[in-house]
Amino acid sequence: MPSIPSSDAGPALMEVRGLRRHFSVDGGWFGQNPRALKAVDGVDFSIIKGESLGLVGESGCGKSTLGRNVVRLDTPTEGALLFEGTDIATLSASELRRFRREIQIIFQNPMSSLNPRMTVGNMLIEPLRLHSYGDRASCQRRVHELLELVGLKSEHYNRYPHEFSGGQRQRIGIARALALNPKLIVCDEPVSALDVSIQSQIINLLMDLQDELGLSYLFISHDLSVVEHMCDRVAVMYLGRIVEIAPTHELYSRRLHPYTRALLSAVLVPDPAVQADEIILEGGVPSPIDPPKGCHFSTRCPFAKDDCSASTPELVEQHPGHWVRCMRIDEIT
Amino acid sequence: MMSTGPQMTRSDQTPGTSAAAKNAGRTVLQVSGLTTELRVEGGRIRAVDDVSFDLLAGETLGIVGESGCGKSMTALSIMGLLPRPIGTITSGSVVLEDVGDLALLSDAQMKAVRGDVVSMIFQEPMTSLNPVFTVGFQLCEAIQAHRPVSRQAARQKAIEMLDLVGIPLPELRFDNYPHQLSGGMRQRVMIAMALACQPKIMLADEPTTALDVTIQAQILKLMDRLKNETGTSIVIITHDLGVIARMAQRVLVMYAGVVVEEAKVHELFARPLHPYTVGLLKSIPSARHRSGPKKRLHTIRGVVPSLNALPRGCRYSDRCPDVHDRCHQSEPPLARPVEDEASQGERRVRCWLHCKQ
The missing domain is CATH 3.40.50.300 (P-loop containing nucleotide triphosphate hydrolases)
Structure with missing residues (x-):
């Protein structure tokens, strides 16, 4: 077993090993030649307690897809998900029950992830009841506690989702994820649908909760500035594989993989005095149904040579804690 | 968005003659x-x-x-x-x-x-x-x-x-x-x-x-x-x-239906005047604000008011950190800021703090 990218700051809470999730896509006449869409194609990483890992x-x-598999809303095709040492990748629904309270998820659009016909109170009590939290009175106490924790008021208990603003709805989504005292929360684009002034309120809330409750986050986002602000370590994904993973400051200051360089160079700095040094990539991301052979990035990479499409490069530790998947890494740095 | 209406041609229009250089300032x-x-x-x-x-x-x-x-x-x-x-x-x-x-x-x-x-x-x-x-x-x-x-x-x-x-x-x-x-x-x-x-x-x-x-x-x-x-x-x-x-090159900042600030892009980012612009710029997570370990982001309290329930006076008064009595009494005009009084700049701001009177 090769060592896998992790931080040495403590024991792993969640260890993802060789995770694959392939979907079968119809192909040919009446789907006689089903093809595989490799959404997640061999991913290894670990998250330690109290850490935020950006994706x-x-x-x-x-x-x-990776986030949904970590929460086991989806079942991996292959690989292991070791949560505190237990592999939850293949557990059945009933076996999973006791892990459900430990691993929770927050979605991007709170309006579509909250039931419009349930009051906030009922929505937050539901998980408590399902997991036999206690009697009715203690459940209600817990809900009021949760509302306060996420910056809502007790009088919001009997209101419906449509009565709230976008930022408040996201607070409800966070309260629901926190209801059962989870250890790990997957945040899937939690602030992407929010305005700038509201986004900063939610980011602060997530950071405060982490300090207060010792939570670990897998923070999925396309916004590289938010990730830089929130996360301790960052993993960069391209077509189902992690191409680079490193502590945040290290990644942003010493970007090694050609894709990471292009991605970070395209981030717009809110300052007209900063001259953008953009690396413009040609074309778009290829289809994950027929990804390029060898290195997935080889078709758009400015440094690619013939052998890049001949074999798949491994994730290699270039500096302590800084892993890169590129076979030309020594030539291009 | 393209219309498929009857073919209409405009005689006063000569296509293909516009060039960036010849019409600057118009x-x-x-x-x-x-x-x-x-x-x-x-x-x-x-x-x-x-x-x-x-x-x-x-x-x-x-x-x-x-x-x-x-x-x-x-x-x-x-x-x-x-x-x-x-x-x-x-x-x-x-x-x-x-x-x-x-x-x-x-x-x-x-x-x-x-x-x-x-x-x-x-x-x-x-x-x-x-x-x-x-x-x-x-x-x-x-x-x-x-x-x-x-x-x-x-x-x-x-x-x-x-x-x-x-x-x-x-x-x-x-x-x-x-x-x-x-x-x-x-x-x-x-x-x-x-x-x-x-x-x-x-x-x-x-x-x-x-x-x-x-x-x-x-x-x-x-x-x-x-x-x-x-x-x-x-x-x-x-x-x-x-x-x-x-x-x-130039920017209008809008809030609750009105323009609250207008400035050249460099001026706006280097020296934002309206408290809303200031708050907005400070709220963005950016490496520039990150000295040392994790830091809280600046936030603007409250939410954007609904257009049928605007606060009295300045529309930003209920969220503004620099609010004072006058802000609740009447809405400030969009005017040249007092700081730029001497210059002939086109900068405008809608805030009593930067208003001459």
Whole structure:
């Protein structure tokens, strides 16, 4: 077993090993030649207690699929998900029950992830009841506690989702994720649908909660500035694979993989005095159904040579804690 | 967005003569006192309230603000695309060079102008392109709606436009349906369509919000290049201050239907005056603000007020950290800030703190 990218700051809470999630896509006449869409194609990383791991990449790179597999809303095709040492990748629904309270998820659009016909109170009590939290009175106490924790008021208990603003709805989504005292929360684009002034309120809330409750986050986002602000380590994904993973400051200051360089150079700095040094990539991300052979990035990489499409490069530790998947890494740095 | 109305040609328009150099400093669009009301349940709200600005030839003007601030409604008012019958321009004028006040034009007249002299691109190109026609057909339709050209010539022009916006193999892409193109490609097609008749002005409403960052970089670069080549003035509407910093020369900041600050882009970012602009700039997570370990972000308290329940006096008074008595009494005018009194700058701000009286 090769060592996998992790931080040495403590024991792993969640260890993802060789995770693959392939979907079968119809192909040919009446689907006689089904093809595999490799949404997640061999991913290894670990998250330690109290850490925020950022997961960045463009649409279709598999970051949300990976998040859903970590929460086990989806079942991996292959690989292991070791949560505190237990592999939850293949557990059945009933076996999973006791892990459900430990791993939770927050979605991007709170309006579509909250039931419009349930009051906030009922929505927050539901998980408590399902997991036999206690009697009715203690459940209600807990809900009021949760509302306060996320910056809502007790009088919001009997209101419906449509009565709230976008930022408040996201607070409800966070309260629901926190209801059962989870250890790990997957945040899937939690602030992407919010305005700038509201976005900063939610980011602060997530950071405060982490300090207060010792939470670990897998923070999925396409917004590289938010990730830089929030996360301790960052993983960059491209077409189902992690191409680079490193501590945040290290990644942003010493970007090694050609894709990471292009991605970070395209981030717009809110300052007209900063002259953008953009690396413009040609074309768009190829289809994950027929990804390029060898290195997935080889078709758009400015440094690619013939052998890049001949074999798949491994994730290699270039500096302590800084892993890169590129076979030309020594030539191009 | 392209109309398919009767073929109308405009004799006063000579296509193909605009160039960025020859028309610097000329005003192509003058919006004054534009006020747009929307009829909603229980009354009317002012989505755009007394908005005025000039757009110069070959310039990129940015309009920035959060959801519901009126930035998109301003663009739709200019284009004559307000949702009917709920939206109407109640006062003000939108004077386009050589055409006149767009707010006074009939539907048929506006149809002739739209897509020809002014055009617009939207956030989600998939919803603006018709899924059952090829992109080539839609491009030709747009061209033939405004120019009396043969099908063959329109096709030639369409392929030329696809090539201009950087679509590889334009002859093949001509026959593609929108779903066969990626998001970035579709936005390129929209830009090709918007620029096909060499308009004086292109309004871009959140043109890159739905795109990934590397594709956003491609599209913004393309817009800049085309602006320089064709001399088309651009109004870019966005919530993203990064896009503003990258693209705009001048900026309007909007809040709750009004312009709260207008400035050259460098002035705005170096020395924002309105407390809302200050708060907005400070709220963005950025490496510049990150000294040492994790730090809390600056926040603006509260939420944007609903347009039918605006606070008394200044609209920002309930969220402003620098609020004082006068702010609750009356709304400040949009005026030259007291700091710039001596200079002849065009900077304007709507705040009692920076007001002379």
